[in-house]
Structure formats: C-alpha cells, structure tokens
Amino acid sequence: MKNLLVAQSGGPSAAINATVVGVVERALSGQEVDRIYGAVNGIAGVFDERFIDLGERLDSPEKLRTLYNTPAAALGSCRMKLKGDDPAQFEKLLRIFRKHEIAYFIYIGGNDSMDTVYQLSRYLKQQGIDDIFVMGAPKTIDNDLMLTDHCPGYGSAAKYLATTFAELRRDCDVYYVPAVTIVEVMGRNAGWLTAASALSRLNGEDGPNLIYLCETVFDSEKFLSDVKGLLETEKAVLVAVSEGIKDAKGAYICEKFSSGAVDAFGHTQLSGTAKALECLVRDRIGCKARSIELSLMQRCAGHLASATDLQESRMLGMTAANLCISGVSGKMATIERLSDEPYSVRYGCADIERIANEEKKVPLEWISPAGNDVTPELLAYMKPLIQGEESQKYENGVPLHITLY
Amino acid sequence: MKNLLVAQSGGPSAAINATVVGVVERALSGQEVDRIYGAVNGIAGVFDERFIDLGERLDSPEKLRTLYNTPAAALGSCRMKLKGDDPAQFEKLLRIFRKHEIAYFIYIGGNDSMDTVYQLSRYLKQQGIDDIFVMGAPKTIDNDLMLTDHCPGYGSAAKYLATTFAELRRDCDVYYVPAVTIVEVMGRNAGWLTAASALSRLNGEDGPNLIYLCETVFDSEKFLSDVKGLLETEKAVLVAVSEGIKDAKGAYICEKFSSGAVDAFGHTQLSGTAKALECLVRDRIGCKARSIELSLMQRCAGHLASATDLQESRMLGMTAANLCISGVSGKMATIERLSDEPYSVRYGCADIERIANEEKKVPLEWISPAGNDVTPELLAYMKPLIQGEESQKYENGVPLHITLY
Numbered sequence: 014m015k016n017l018l019v020a021q022s023g024g025p026s027a028a029i030n031a032t033v034v035g036v037v038e039r040a041l042s043g044q045e046v047d048r049i050y051g052a053v054n055g056i057a058g059v060f061d062e063r064f065i066d067l068g069e070r071l072d073s074p075e076k077l078r079t080l081y082n083t084p085a086a087a088l089g090s091c092r093m094k095l096k097g098d099d100p101a102q103f104e105k106l107l108r109i110f111r112k113h114e115i116a117y118f119i120y121i122g123g124n125d126s127m128d129t130v131y132q133l134s135r136y137l138k139q140q141g142i143d144d145i146f147v148m149g150a151p152k153t154i155d156n157d158l159m160l161t162d163h164c165p166g167y168g169s170a171a172k173y174l175a176t177t178f179a180e181l182r183r184d185c186d187v188y189y190v191p192a193v194t195i196v197e198v199m200g201r202n203a204g205w206l207t208a209a210s211a212l213s214r215l216n217g218e219d220g221p222n223l224i225y226l227c228e229t230v231f232d233s234e235k236f237l238s239d240v241k242g243l244l245e246t247e248k249a250v251l252v253a254v255s256e257g258i259k260d261a262k263g264a265y266i267c268e269k270f271s272s273g274a275v276d277a278f279g280h281t282q283l284s285g286t287a288k289a290l291e292c293l294v295r296d297r298i299g300c301k302a303r304s305i306e307l308s309l310m311q312r313c314a315g316h317l318a319s320a321t322d323l324q325e326s327r328m329l330g331m332t333a334a335n336l337c338i339s340g341v342s343g344k345m346a347t348i349e350r351l352s353d354e355p356y357s358v359r360y361g362c363a364d365i366e367r368i369a370n371e372e373k374k375v376p377l378e379w380i381s382p383a384g385n386d387v388t389p390e391l392l393a394y395m396k397p398l399i400q401g402e403e404s405q406k407y408e409n410g411v412p413l414h415i416t417l418y
Numbered sequence: 419m420k421n422l423l424v425a426q427s428g429g430p431s432a433a434i435n436a437t438v439v440g441v442v443e444r445a446l447s448g449q450e451v452d453r454i455y456g457a458v459n460g461i462a463g464v465f466d467e468r469f470i471d472l473g474e475r476l477d478s479p480e481k482l483r484t485l486y487n488t489p490a491a492a493l494g495s496c497r498m499k500l501k502g503d504d505p506a507q508f509e510k511l512l513r514i515f516r517k518h519e520i521a522y523f524i525y526i527g528g529n530d531s532m533d534t535v536y537q538l539s540r541y542l543k544q545q546g547i548d549d550i551f552v553m554g555a556p557k558t559i560d561n562d563l564m565l566t567d568h569c570p571g572y573g574s575a576a577k578y579l580a581t582t583f584a585e586l587r588r589d590c591d592v593y594y595v596p597a598v599t600i601v602e603v604m605g606r607n608a609g610w611l612t613a614a615s616a617l618s619r620l621n622g623e624d625g626p627n628l629i630y631l632c633e634t635v636f637d638s639e640k641f642l643s644d645v646k647g648l649l650e651t652e653k654a655v656l657v658a659v660s661e662g663i664k665d666a667k668g669a670y671i672c673e674k675f676s677s678g679a680v681d682a683f684g685h686t687q688l689s690g691t692a693k694a695l696e697c698l699v700r701d702r703i704g705c706k707a708r709s710i711e712l713s714l715m716q717r718c719a720g721h722l723a724s725a726t727d728l729q730e731s732r733m734l735g736m737t738a739a740n741l742c743i744s745g746v747s748g749k750m751a752t753i754e755r756l757s758d759e760p761y762s763v764r765y766g767c768a769d770i771e772r773i774a775n776e777e778k779k780v781p782l783e784w785i786s787p788a789g790n791d792v793t794p795e796l797l798a799y800m801k802p803l804i805q806g807e808e809s810q811k812y813e814n815g816v817p818l819h820i821t822l823y
Binding site: 085089176183187194212216313 | 488489585594710711717819
C-alpha cells in the first residue's frame with residue numbers, strides 16, 4: 014500500500030481547504046495512491062495518529078465543493094515545531110508512517126510549517142529512506158513566504174480588506190464632524206495585508222487616506238502631522254496600520270503607548286496598535302477618534318474569498334501532490350507570475366531550506382517616499398489576486414460549511 | 419410645482435439606500451411629483467439647503483441598482499434633533515420648504531429621526547398647513563422601533579453576524595488549546611443584533627456557546643461559571659455579548675471593569691465590554707482569552723446584505739412615498755408580519771408619536787431561562803430576515819458603490 018497523508022498547520026485562512034481539495038483531487042486522479050489520510054491538528058495529530066480517511070469523508074463532488082468554500086482549517090491546525098536535535102521525534106514519525114504505509118506527506122502551512130517539511134525530509138534523506146516523500150504547500154494570509162510570487166490565502170484576505178475598507182470609507186463619510194478612524198490589520202513583520210487596504214480605491218473611491226506598513230519606521234510626530242494636514246480639508250480621515258509598526262528604536266508602538274495602562278485587575282494591559290494611536294490622536298489633536306481591529310475576521314471570511322486565490326490554492330495542492338507522487342521530496346510548491354495584465358502564472362517548486370523560517374517583506378520601493386501609502390507597482394502586484402467572486406453556497410441564509418472530524 | 423424631499427439620518431446601514439431607491443421609484447412612477455430632491459446630511463442639510471436633484475443623479479436603472487447595493491447613507495447623515503420648544507426652527511424649515519416648493523418630505527431613520535418627523539408634522543398641523551406632508555421610513559440595525567415587526571437594516575446586519583459567527587466558530591475550532599473568544603456586538607439597550615449570532619447555527623453548526631443580551635442582568639460570577647462549565651468539555655468557547663450589558667445595579671460592565679485603567683497619557687481608558695470580559699476570564703480562569711469588537715463592519719457590510727432586507731427596505735420607501743403623496747402625514751411606514759413559514763408580510767403605517775423616542779427590546783420570554791442563550795421562538799422570528807443573497811456587483815474585485823454628492 015502507498016498511502017498519502019495531508020495535514021494543515023499555522024493560522025487559518027479562507028483558502029487552505031482548497032489546497033486539501035487539490036491534493037485529494039490529484040490523488041484520486043491516478044492509481045498511485047491507495048488511501049488518502051488527513052491528520053487532525055497538523056504534525057501534532059500525526060504524532061497522536063489522529064488520522065481520518067479523506068476518501069470516505071469526501072466521497073462526492075458536492076462535499077469537495079463545500080470543503081473548497083469552507084474557511085479556516087477543516088483538518089484543524091497546530092503551532093508545533095519539530096526539534097532538529099531530537100532524533101527520537103523523527104524516529105517516532107517514521108514508525109507511524111511505516112505503520113500506516115504512508116509514502117506521501119503533504120504539509121500545508123507557513124514559515125514554521127515549512128520548517129517541519131525541511132526537518133522531516135532532511136531526516137529521511139540522511140537515513141537513506143527513498144520511499145517516503147515529503148512536500149510543502151504554501152498557505153499564509155501574511156504573504157511572507159520566499160520563492161513564491163504570493164501565498165494562497167493572501168488574495169482572499171486582501172479581498173476582505175479591500176471590500177471592508179471600501180465599506181468603512183462609506184461609513185466614515187456619512188457624518189460631517191471631524192473624525193479619525195484607525196484600522197489595525199494583521200502583520201507583525203510584513204505589511205502585505207495592510208497594503209491591501211489600498212485596493213479599496215480600485216473603483217475610484219478614496220479608500221484609506223493613510224497607510225502605514227511595518228517595513229518602515231513609524232514616527233508618531235510624522236503621523237500626527239499627516240493626520241492634522243488631512244483634517245484641514247477632510248472631515249473623515251481613515252487610516253490603515255499594520256499591527257507590527259515600530260518606532261526608530263525598534264519598539265512596538267502598541268507597547269510604547271500602552272506602558273502604564275493597568276486593567277481593573279492590576280495587570281498591565283497591552284492595547285492594540287490602533288487603540289494606542291486612537292489615544293494619541295485624542296490626546297494630541299483632540300478630535301473624535303476611533304480604532305478598529307479586523308481581528309480574526311480578515312483571515313476566516315470565506316464568504317468573501319477571491320476566486321483567483323481559491324483556484325490557485327487548489328492548483329498548489331495538486332502541484333504538491335503531483336510532485337510528491339512523482340518522487341520529489343523536501344520542496345514547496347510555488348507560484349511564478351508571468352505577467353500582471355493579463356494575469357498569468359505557472360506552478361513549480363523550490364527548495365524548502367531556502368523557505369523555512371524566512372520572511373518576505375514588502376520591498377521598500379513599493380512604499381511611498383513619505384512612508385504613508387503604497388506605490389502603483391504594489392497595487393499592480395496585488396490587484397490580480399483579488400479578482401473573481403467565489404460563489405459561496407448559502408443554506409438558510411448562512412454559508413454552508415463542511416465538518417471533517 | 420410639488421417637489422419631494424428625502425433625507426437620511428442616524429447610523430449607517432446596508433439597507434438605508436434601498437429605501438431611497440423605493441422613494442425615488444414611487445415618485446418616478448406617477449405624475450404627482452415634479453422634482454425629487456435629496457438633502458445632504460439629514461435635517462441639518464435641510465437647514466443649510468444642501469439639496470441635490472436625485473432625478474438627475476439617478477437617471478438610469480444601473481445607477482438605481484448600484485445605489486440599492488451601496489451601504490451606509492449615500493445622502494449623508496446627521497445626529498441632530500429638533501427642539502420642540504423652538505418655533506424659529508420650524509418657521510425656518512417651513513420657509514425652506516416653501517422656497518423649494520417641497521410638498522412631500524420623507525425622513526429615513528431610527529428613533530431620533532422619527533422624533534423629527536413627529537415634531538415637524540405636529541408643527542405643520544398646528545399651523546393649519548395642509549399642503550405639506552411628512553412621513554417617516556424606518557431604518558435601524560438595532561431593530562428597536564415600535565409598531566413595526568422589524569426594521570430595515572436589521573436583516574442585513576443579522577446576516578453579517580450569522581455569517582461572521584459561523585466563520586469565527588470555524589476559526590476558533592482549529593486549535594486544541596483551551597481558549598475563550600468573546601465577541602462584542604452593537605446594542606446599548608436592545609439585544610436584537612447579539613441574538614442574531616445564534617443564526618450561525620442554522621446549518622447544524624455550534625455557533626456561539628453563550629449569548630448574553632442586554633435585556634437581562636449580567637452576573638459576572640454566573641458568566642465565569644458558564645465558561646468554566648463549558649471548558650470541561652469544549653476546547654474553544656465562543657461568546658456573543660451585547661455592548662450594553664449591565665450588572666444588577668445597572669452599571670455597564672465595560673465601565674465596571676475598566677475603572678482604574680489609565681492610558682499612557684493619563685486619561686481614564688474605557689475599554690469595550692468584550693475587552694473587560696477578556697480581562698475577567700484571564701484573571702479568574704487563567705486560560706487564553708481574546709476579545710473581538712465587530713465595530714462598524716456589522717452595520718456597513720453591503721456585500722453581505724440580505725436580499726429580503728433590501729427588498730423590504732425598498733418597499734418601505736415606496737410605501738412611505740406613496741402614503742405621503744396620497745396626503746398622509748405624521749406617520750411611519752411599517753411592516754406587519756403575517757407568518758414566519760412561509761414568510762409573509764404586509765406594509766402599512768403607524769402614528770409617529772407612538773414610535774418617536776421609544777425603544778423595542780427583545781421580549782424576556784425569548785431569552786433562555788439561564789439568561790445565556792436565545793429561544794427557538796426568537797430564532798424563528800429572525801430566520802426569515804436574513805434569507806437570500808443580494809448579488810453585490812463587483813468591479814476590479816471590489817464592490818461597486820455610487821457616490822451622490
């Protein structure tokens with residue numbers, strides 16, 4: 014028997030299940046794979062042998078289609094990293110693989126998950142094992158994986174952000190009292206998601222007035238001056254900001270302005286970045302200010318998934334499975350962009366050791382010289398990724414999802 | 419000339435522009451109205467004579483259709499109430515109406531806006547003016563207007579909440595570490611919106627484990643005991659809570675647990691209700707806790723509008739305009755529910771003085787005896803209101819909106 018095992022890891026996204034669909038479809042399309050297993054809760058679930066038979070659970074096109082449109086990680090996730098210096102871990106994994114006759118293992122995830130692919134494939138190679146193949150499939154709304162043009166999940170999160178900023182702009186413009194609305198977007202080290210707020214301008218609307226990515230130093234005085242300048246002509250100022258912005262000394266803004274804040278229980282309270290800036294604006298400018306955190310909604314909004322993103326996610330699952338079945342190991346499936354307009358891509362793979370634990374940031378030349386907006390080049394990069402509306406199936410007025418375990 | 423004036427007031431919603439569409443369509447469908455004006459920024463804009471010609475701005479079916487799907491208030495809004503004891507205000511309004519030959523005035527809004535309709539219609543009646551007619555059209559995501567089965571805007575906000583809670587449930591279930599996620603929903607005095615989180619269960623999913631509406635007393639110890647009980651069997655506890663929950667003494671929970679918190683600038687910081695409960699859970703239970711505020715997104719998510727809600731909003735605009743043109747004044751257009759299943763309604767009107775400044779709360783018998791969930795009767799009431807997906811038109815991957823001024 015040659016069985017295939019697929020698992021998911023890291024933060025949820027609207028597109029990670031489409032990758033599982035691609036893996037399953039590729040496995041079903043040939044004679045190489047006997048059983049298709051899913052591990053529950055990523056590599057942690059592999060250690061616990063929490064396997065489900067995906068061939069049985071997904072025994073109809075309708076179920077595959079519903080999984081394609083289900084957000085988060087239908088196989089569950091984990092935040093576990095393998096310890097490179099602990100051979101017992103790898104020996105245990107190998108025993109489990111042998112016991113369940115697993116020849117192909119596809120791990121879907123971000124930087125940390127690609128480290129698992131790297132460690133495991135390296136161990137198998139060192140042991141001279143040539144009948145188990147391990148492949149990574151990228152997934153991260155952060156869009157920060159190296160050697161792939163972009164990451165599955167990012168396009169859908171970007172479409173959520175574009176839509177939400179377009180709608181928030183509408184909401185903010187309704188009143189005529191000067192007000193500053195600061196919206197915090199996920200991203201500790203990379204500003205790709207925050208940049209996507211600019212996509213809300215694609216139909217000629219204003220979108221956010223100011224955009225601050227975490228790649229550049231955040232200068233509070235410059236920020237206040239930017240806001241004050243806008244308030245001279247605008248009633249409603251809308252600001253997009255990465256959660257991970259830092260000052261010139263490298264201190265997170267959220268920590269800098271939260272210092273001293275204590276909650277009712279006496280604990281130091283770390284406010285969010287947007288909340289910190291809201292307090293700053295109220296204190297220093299004195300106008301109405303509000304902060305919004307887009308929190309988990311930006312990563313699990315399956316109803317707003319980008320059709321382009323879901324299709325690419327499926328294709329990357331297929332590509333990873335196909336390469337794995339063909340005997341490739343220790344690589345991650347990738348997307349290479351051939352052109353922006355018309356948008357065209359090609360699927361391939363890259364060495365996992367050049368991806369694991371690395372982060373791809375927004376190039377500084379794609380940030381406006383004033384550090385408070387994105388350039389047309391960045392817009393051109395992002396635009397194709399949010400195209401197309403994936404028709405979410407609704408039942409009883411609510412999105413229809415599938416539960417696998 | 420007999421002109422019609424329409425204006426919008428109060429908080430934005432995904433459906434308020436559909437009501438303008440209904441007003442315009444009714445005005446265009448007969449010979450009674452010469453010009454259709456929109457006042458910018460509600461009654462404040464009427465005082466400033468900020469009028470736009472809606473016949474010109476909406477001169478194609480495409481534009482009407484785009485307005486139908488544009489969230490927030492395309493005519494702008496205001497938070498201004500008329501002073502009943504200031505005749506000069508009413509005299510000024512009358513002069514402006516005469517100057518622009520306005521015979522029909524439709525005001526779309528919530529409780530406060532209906533007070534404007536009440537005051538103005540009463541003044542006109544007292545002055546014996548019988549050629550100017552004033553009608554209210556309901557709008558509030560809060561669903562708290564009297565004498566109408568429900569309010570336009572509520573169904574779309576409820577659909578946003580149902581969808582978002584279904585997606586957040588997915589996201590929370592991905593991990594296996596005990597965690598409590600508390601989601602704050604708008605509603606200072608009425609829990610209709612928070613109750614809508616239960617609609618996320620309509621397809622058999624778990625939805626929120628606990629739902630606390632502001633109609634009942636919030637007992638922190640009972641809450642902690644509810645959460646602890648769930649953590650014995652559940653990994654992820656998802657809680658929906660009204661922003662306006664209060665303790666037995668009538669103190670807002672957000673104020674109670676924020677007392678003492680001071681921001682970096684020395685100002686007392688009033689945290690949100692969910693944030694307060696997050697701190698409480700972390701302090702008393704010690705597990706991972708997170709809070710989410712759905713903030714403005716819940717009221718402006720046009721891309722998730724309920725088809726039922728938009729159509730009813732349009733019909734209420736038509737009804738209000740039709741009654742106004744027929745010589746009715748000092749009333750608000752209403753919805754009467756004939757049956758839940760099949761869902762059926764009838765449009766009518768009710769006396770404005772019985773609506774203005776009143777609030778309709780969730781009946782206590784629709785809240786579970788334990789005070790931490792809704793009853794099947796409340797689910798049956800809400801369910802029809804979120805049915806149908808209004809096909810938002812996208813361009814460049816972003817919702818297409820219209821700008822009127």
